[in-house]
Amino acid sequence: MRRIALVTLVVDDYDEAVRHYTEALGFRLVEDTPRPDGSRWVVVEPGADGGGTGLLLARAKDEAQRGRIGDQAGGRVGFFLYTDDFARDHARMRAAGVTFLEEPRHEPYGSVAVFQDLYGNRWDLLQPAG
Numbered sequence: 001m002r003r004i005a006l007v008t009l010v011v012d013d014y015d016e017a018v019r020h021y022t023e024a025l026g027f028r029l030v031e032d033t034p035r036p037d038g039s040r041w042v043v044v045e046p047g048a049d050g051g052g053t054g055l056l057l058a059r060a061k062d063e064a065q066r067g068r069i070g071d072q073a074g075g076r077v078g079f080f081l082y083t084d085d086f087a088r089d090h091a092r093m094r095a096a097g098v099t100f101l102e103e104p105r106h107e108p109y110g111s112v113a114v115f116q117d118l119y120g121n122r123w124d125l126l127q128p129a130g
Helices: 014-024 086-095
Strands: 006-011 028-034 040-045 054-059 077-082 105-107 110-116 122-128
Touching: 006 014, 014 028, 014 040, 014 054, 086 110, 086 122
Parallel strands: 006 054, 077 122
Antiparallel strands: 028 040, 040 054, 105 110, 110 122
């Protein structure tokens, strides 16, 4: 079996990013290991059961990387968070201060709303139809 296991997300601060992804978005912290160079290997996942692609939260090391924070997909929706209960997760995320850029929509493919993460990256919260 092949799958994408991790996607790197460039962040400004490890602890701030971990708080946002675990508390506001409901991800779980899988690993937070210090590295000899002073960086950390920080992985969060959306599911409680280890399912789904994890995010490697990587602190920017230079100006070029800092320039990518919050705009990793060029202003497009770059990340898709699937849920089995849109109303539950939408309400919980709003209560946690997550910024939604639109009201929920009900499309033929499912219920969806675009939100921003801590840094401004755009995400879809999506409950697929059927």
